[in-house]
Amino acid sequence: MDFEKVIDRNKTNSMKWDFVSDRYGSSDLWPMWVADMDFQAPQPVLDAMQEVLNHGIFGYHRRPKSLREATTAWLQKRFDWECDNDQLVFTPGVVPAISHLIQTFTNKDDGVIIQPPVYYPFYALINNNERKLLRNPLKETDNGFTVDLDDLEKKMQDGAKMLLLCSPHNPIGRVWSYEELDSIAKLCEKYSVFVVSDEIHADLVLEGKHIPFAKVAADRNVETITCMAPSKTFNLAALQLSYVVFEKKASQKAYEAHLQRQFVEIDNPFATVAAEAAYREGEAWLEKLLEYVRENVQYVKEYIESNIPEMKVIKPEGTYLVWVDMRNLNMESSKLQSWLREEGKLALSDGHIFGDEGAGFARINVACPRENVDEGLRRLKNAYDNI
Ligand SMILES: Cc1ncc(COP(=O)(O)O)c(C=O)c1O
Structure with a gap:
């Protein structure tokens, strides 16, 4: 249950990590898009799957x-x-x-x-x-x-x-x-x-x-x-x-x-x-996960509020996805999208893909170790500071 542990998902055919360039046109973007987690499944799950694997049929x-x-x-x-x-x-x-x-x-x-x-x-x-x-x-x-x-x-x-x-x-x-x-x-x-x-x-x-x-x-x-x-x-x-x-x-x-x-x-x-x-x-693991995600959400909210005042975090009551209001940057959808990719070097989910009402927003997946959240936030701040 070590949610702080960073596990390299590159070269595992992970959609989020290995297929970022297929979706975003560049492979050097920090992936916080697809709704999966950068955490291993609970140990009892791994053990049960290992048993099936050992059986081999x-x-x-x-x-x-x-x-x-x-x-x-x-x-x-x-x-x-x-x-x-x-x-x-x-x-x-x-x-x-x-x-x-x-x-x-x-x-x-x-x-x-x-x-x-x-x-x-x-x-x-x-x-x-x-x-x-x-x-x-x-x-x-x-x-x-x-x-x-x-x-x-x-x-x-x-x-x-x-x-x-x-x-x-x-x-x-x-x-x-x-x-x-x-x-x-x-x-x-x-x-x-x-x-x-x-x-x-x-x-x-x-x-x-x-x-x-x-x-x-x-x-x-x-x-x-x-x-x-x-x-x-x-x-x-x-x-x-x-x-x-x-x-x-x-x-x-x-x-x-x-x-x-x-x-x-x-x-x-x-x-x-x-x-x-x-x-x-898996229930005990889930409770720990929720604690960790809550902390990540709070961390993202506080970071953005103090470093990027023009953005507003819509604090989720559920999911590990954070909906961020970037409308005050006054960028058209396509401009915001290219800014996040080219200046931020970030692969977030662009708000407009969820419908016209999502224009000016981006969705950030925070189901990852804090170190990975930090890297994403650092990139976002860097892009903002350079506007
Ligand atoms: C609301 C919602 N429904 C369904 C899915 C995907 O479901 P599945 O992978 O079981 O097809 C997602 C994944 O992000 C989701 O957010």
Whole structure:
């Protein structure tokens, strides 16, 4: 659990480190973009995977009941959410799962609402499936970002079929309150919109408490399909294991039939044992991780406030992603982007990729040792001092 330890990820085919030039056009940029962590997974996870490796046979594999049990026990313990083992359907990743959900439950040209600025693959998921993208931008208030309920209602009146909720919200870092979730649920009930809730960041709560939307919607007549995974929580993204939690059997059957038609079924043993070990034995590691991330977030906030007063840190309540408001620099999106790359030598996630509302912002991933955070901040300050 040494989060201070710097582990070289170069030459490991890491997307964040080795493929920075593919994305940013230069390899000398300091990578704080892709949402994975520069930390090793918890020891029990490594041990479980080592055991599979030592066995040395990697034939066809099925997810065992014990993985379901470990998962539902985790949901109960962390979110006080009681789910049956057979409410879960495992899928290779949350993004593919959402695509399959869109295909199963909506038709061509049906409206799907998103709340930008938001995790950018949501756009492609809707557009590539030829659904109608309905944008319900978050509202900026003196107290931070929240849902624009009036606009959400208008989008529902326009005939939306599905709301793709991001909870906690990436990149804003909001952990939605019960009141916010219930206001959304109320509208969904009124307009018969069903919700796909992407809760992949649910375990990464720094302030407050994550409430599964399905728990809120259970009191109303709103169907929710929840997407979750141990991948962000325990840094297992490459293992490609996620799951969907269904509230209605008929919907679950429709989804399973869809997956069978697509042959999205073969599982891998490393992901199974990693996820099970993480859920059974990873909680202490997670608590330490959250402490470390909280400190990094605070550090970034204080550093930027005292060294780069024209930037404002939107302190995340959840996720390890820090949304930084750079609008006071008065640079066009493309200028800000090239300034961060060319002057800052930084690979951050440019705000505009999350939607027009993200223009003038950048997202910084702080799930890394403090030394790495420092290097990023040093570069940012250097670019700022040279303006
Ligand atoms: C909101 C959100 N959903 C999904 C994903 C990716 O999920 P997966 O790797 O399981 O497809 C991310 C990764 O950053 C994310 O932030």
